[in-house]
Amino acid sequence: MSVGIVGYGAHLPRRRIKVEEIAKVWGADAPSYKKGLELLQKSVPALDEDTITLSVEAVRNALTRAGGIDPADIGALYIGSESHPYAVKPSGTIVAEAIGAVPSCHTADFEFACKAGSEAMFVAYGLVKAGLVKYAVGIGGDTSQGAPGDALEYSAAAGSAAFIMGDDPDKMLATVDETYAFMTDTPDFWRREHQFYPSHGGRFTGEPAYFRTTLGAVNGLLEKANLKPEDFRWAVFHQPNGKFPARVAKMAGFTEEQYDVGRLVPLLGNTYSGASPLGLTAILDVAQPGDRIFMCSYGSGAGSDAFVYTVQDRIREVQNLAPKTRWMLEENTIQVEYGEYAKMRRKIRLAGE
């Protein structure tokens, strides 16, 4: 029996800040960021938005597309994030309560830098495949932060994507045909306990980390599935900036036509755990039955999870049932200036705080 995605949904904050707006505050050169990182703007969560609120909206959109499944039949719910609102107290309990999946539901919060979301998807898929639960939800969401003035500040963004895994043939939107994980201990990016902002290894984040790990997963999965890049209609990779996914795609043998739809980062920024999952939602929004999709996440530390999906006939019936990712990204937006952005991200402390 095939197991796969029976519902998917995304949610993005409406606010955006342009690279120029951040650069002018720090006297930095905006054109070099735009060209060097292929970043034009990034999403900014409001004061009342966090990983939990974005994820609740994403799951609700996924439920809408899952066509009337009873939330009580969701036997597991996992959120991957590196910005869980609480240090101690799960995010998943609040999301499960908000969608009505409680109390008979297994929940855990996952962390693994930017690949925590694909981990949640992998485990949700595995539990359905094992026959332990009827439906399981995997979520990748973040409201990530970069230190003011640091290169990360130009890209650290917010968004969430949710996938309901199941084995009901009538509800199937995209089967999961094969998976592969590639992981080594590589210290390219970290945040110690009690530190507000993360540290990174500068140039060390590229070659030995992102590219080696992503390519390891890509090649491992293609070999395991006995497929070639040209067997896929679409591909989506982790996207910390605009350049990395384009370069890794070319190195692996994929074309711009395959990766362009899922590469949201120039207009969205790096949504960390949400990055490749959100790219997948944008692909599912336009995919046709029979299309094969390649997905590969990347999380510093370092590891990649890769998936092969095949889109099913029912996709056409559900694409318009909930807001499409590109619409949220490109049209449903509010531009903010640095002052409002700093307030939104609590980069300035209020008197008495």
Add this chain to the structure above:
Amino acid sequence: MPSARSWRAYPQTYRLEASRCSGCQKTFFPPRQVCNACSGREFETFRMGYGGTVVTHTVIRTPGDQFQGEAPFAVGIIAMDDGPKMTTQIVDVPLEEIRIGMKVKLEFRRMYAEGHDGVIEYGHKAVPLRE
């Protein structure tokens, strides 16, 4: 401290659970014990949809401690498409653009947090409906 009262209200604040009078079909949010139209005491619980319309609104410029740093913000009465009315913040829209009759959608948001070490209270706020 987290309050037992807000915890008991999670079905309403998290899932928008309302009640419908079995006698006269009038809907209530939050749910009631006795129907104020027909005095009926039997209700069925249902989950409201997220759509509604602004009935009236006001701008808060001097908020309580919990909303420090957020003012000015709008609070409105929303007539839900499923019947009941509820009071909540209207966000993600310039204050001068809020209109009576404006279509809105409820989104899950942080309502307030108790300082930097207290519990975070979640609920629903209204955003303009855009399609």
